[in-house]
Amino acid sequence: MEFSTQLYLVTDSDMASIEGLPEIVEQAVLGGVTMVQLREKHADTKTFVRIAQQLKRILSNYKIPLIINDRIDIALAVDADGVHIGQDDMPYAIARKLLGKDKIIGLSVESMQQVTEANALDVDYIGISPVFATPTKTNTKIEFGLKGIEEISKITKHKTVAIGGINESNTAAIIKAGADGIAVVSAIMKAKNPQLVASQLKQLTL
Amino acid sequence: MEFSTQLYLVTDSDMASIEGLPEIVEQAVLGGVTMVQLREKHADTKTFVRIAQQLKRILSNYKIPLIINDRIDIALAVDADGVHIGQDDMPYAIARKLLGKDKIIGLSVESMQQVTEANALDVDYIGISPVFATPTKTNTKIEFGLKGIEEISKITKHKTVAIGGINESNTAAIIKAGADGIAVVSAIMKAKNPQLVASQLKQLTL
Numbered sequence: 001m002e003f004s005t006q007l008y009l010v011t012d013s014d015m016a017s018i019e020g021l022p023e024i025v026e027q028a029v030l031g032g033v034t035m036v037q038l039r040e041k042h043a044d045t046k047t048f049v050r051i052a053q054q055l056k057r058i059l060s061n062y063k064i065p066l067i068i069n070d071r072i073d074i075a076l077a078v079d080a081d082g083v084h085i086g087q088d089d090m091p092y093a094i095a096r097k098l099l100g101k102d103k104i105i106g107l108s109v110e111s112m113q114q115v116t117e118a119n120a121l122d123v124d125y126i127g128i129s130p131v132f133a134t135p136t137k138t139n140t141k142i143e144f145g146l147k148g149i150e151e152i153s154k155i156t157k158h159k160t161v162a163i164g165g166i167n168e169s170n171t172a173a174i175i176k177a178g179a180d181g182i183a184v185v186s187a188i189m190k191a192k193n194p195q196l197v198a199s200q201l202k203q204l205t206l
Numbered sequence: 207m208e209f210s211t212q213l214y215l216v217t218d219s220d221m222a223s224i225e226g227l228p229e230i231v232e233q234a235v236l237g238g239v240t241m242v243q244l245r246e247k248h249a250d251t252k253t254f255v256r257i258a259q260q261l262k263r264i265l266s267n268y269k270i271p272l273i274i275n276d277r278i279d280i281a282l283a284v285d286a287d288g289v290h291i292g293q294d295d296m297p298y299a300i301a302r303k304l305l306g307k308d309k310i311i312g313l314s315v316e317s318m319q320q321v322t323e324a325n326a327l328d329v330d331y332i333g334i335s336p337v338f339a340t341p342t343k344t345n346t347k348i349e350f351g352l353k354g355i356e357e358i359s360k361i362t363k364h365k366t367v368a369i370g371g372i373n374e375s376n377t378a379a380i381i382k383a384g385a386d387g388i389a390v391v392s393a394i395m396k397a398k399n400p401q402l403v404a405s406q407l408k409q410l411t412l
Contacts, residue, residue, distance in 0.1 A: 073279035
């Protein structure tokens with residue numbers, strides 16, 4: 001599937017109730033979001049499937065890919081467009097085998113060594129994580145910063161998206177450093193007007 | 207796959223470290239456990255897969271089925287023999303579709319209505335949950351008791367296994383009430399000698 005990481009929304013139901021996600025996601029898409037990742041760490045599987053089905057219906061209308069964080073069972077259950085896996089999630093080879101070659105698989109990289117390792121895999125994109133310090137993920141490692149993005153952009157063979165502490169103040173610099181796109185969580189999830197914030201961020205990625 | 211719910215071990219890595227599970231499981235199987243369910247609510251997916259692979263290797267040697275709690279992705283990843291789903295897990299129809307007709311799917315029932323509903327499904331067994339009060343699961347509903355097992359045994363068309371607060375003091379009564387088997391967590395997970403406890407429980411199911 002064709003996709004662009006240009007403005008990638010990652011959901012977080014600690015920031016907005018899971019029942020409110022479909023509304024926020026649709027507004028964000030109207031504002032210009034190019035991909036959506038459903039990340040859900042607390043909901044039971046039944047609820048996770050139900051929300052994923054709702055997002056799938058909405059996003060299909062706009063031809064925006066739905067990516068599921070970590071849970072390949074959920075992705076298969078709702079025929080999502082792909083999954084995003086971290087280094088502590090399902091090993092990539094198994095994920096690819098279960099999903100098949102046509103699905104999008106994104107992989108988080110948290111060190112230059114992992115960037116190099118990812119070059120040996122046919123992942124569809126890498127998530128550069130984190131670019132800046134962020135309150136969203138407390139267990140992540142050293143921040144790459146703009147310098148890190150520049151280096152990664154030189155050596156990776158994959159499409160990239162930067163994540164971590166990204167907002168209107170630093171988006172333009174991240175794109176200038178070489179990232180193909182930005183992933184945002186709180187900037188949109190906590191926005192009073194997700195559509196407006198998405199369109200402003202989109203503008204900054206151009 | 208042929209299977210017997212006679213003495214069904216459900217793991218709990220809150221009671222024993224996840225790294226210690228393979229050892230406990232093998233001892234329990236030597237003591238007579240007939241099925242093993244890997245239930246893991248906290249581990250990351252990578253660790254979950256690794257432990258599931260280890261258990262699969264051990265249990266294959268003894269031709270004992272490995273059942274994964276809830277996570278169909280893990281079951282697919284390690285080619286487990288089946289999954290056990292609760293009422294808040296993956297909907298049964300999707301689970302069956304993802305796993306295919308040859309895998310074992312067990313379903314927890316927590317009310318007489320759910321027992322009746324399960325009769326309309328081709329699940330492979332039902333878990334009668336809980337029989338007695340238990341510290342393991344805090345969110346479960348009304349206890350069925352021995353009377354409940356008797357009633358369920360009359361109306362269900364499925365193989366059954368009783369779970370919840372089962373130990374040496376009540377195993378014989380549960381089997382006498384009509385359950386096809388008992389599922390135990392703490393009785394074996396917390397045992398100093400899992401093989402001995404398993405063989406004693408097995409004796410009581412005869």
